[in-house]
Amino acid sequence: MRTPFIAGNWKMNVEDADALAFIDAVKDRIPPKENVESAVCAQAVSLKDMKKRAEDTELMIGAQNVHEEASGAFTGEISAPALTSIGIQLVIIGHSERRELFNDSDERVNLKLHAALKHGMTPIVCVGESLEEREAGRAVEVVRGQLQKALEGVSAQQVDGIVIAYEPVWAIGTGKSSNPEEAGEMCKTIRSYIREQYGESSAEAVRIQYGGSVKPDNIADYLADEDIDGALVGGASIKVESFLSLLEAASR
């Protein structure tokens, strides 16, 4: 059985002092990782200190982005070796905000995924259709296309450790969460894609999160679906009690 995985994506919303205070507040209340795996992905400047503060807990600390090259003249970027050198093993790749605002094309998402895997990181790869694409009946085609391009050249052995987050763009930060049945159907489609490409054991191993306006009062509706293994949560992951409620709801 797959262990549920709840990850907070704090985006550019939590400054250093609050990030560290959050760790202090949750660290003795994180459920064992056998019940639910938990993470928060913060701004790069806070990662090193957060990692240290979270040392004795099972809360993982993740990055929100990584550059595809290991080093070089890429002003302002962060490399996978730089992240792993401070103990950061988890990274979000291809979030729709990065795709939309920072030119993270499917090809770049693929390069970033390879960089993360090469350096032993666990990637959370985000896919999801826009409202326009959903209304045009193209949601499945779009998500399958994103997966195909993101996973190009990724081996079956590598794919087993990847987390895929299905985040319909229209449900992010809008309070307009996707209907759990529709979300479940898309997560099933994602798992079927993994099965087609990599076989049954990879399909069973890969964890698929839903993301988009997940909150303590709706998370159980998503997790009830057999193909939804957790959530990637923005707004509702920032406040201590809300984050802990999400973990409690997901804990098995």
Ligand SMILES: O=C(CO)COP(=O)(O)O
């Ligand atoms: O983008 C998200 C997580 O990556 C979702 O954000 P919200 O939970 O705030 O809708």
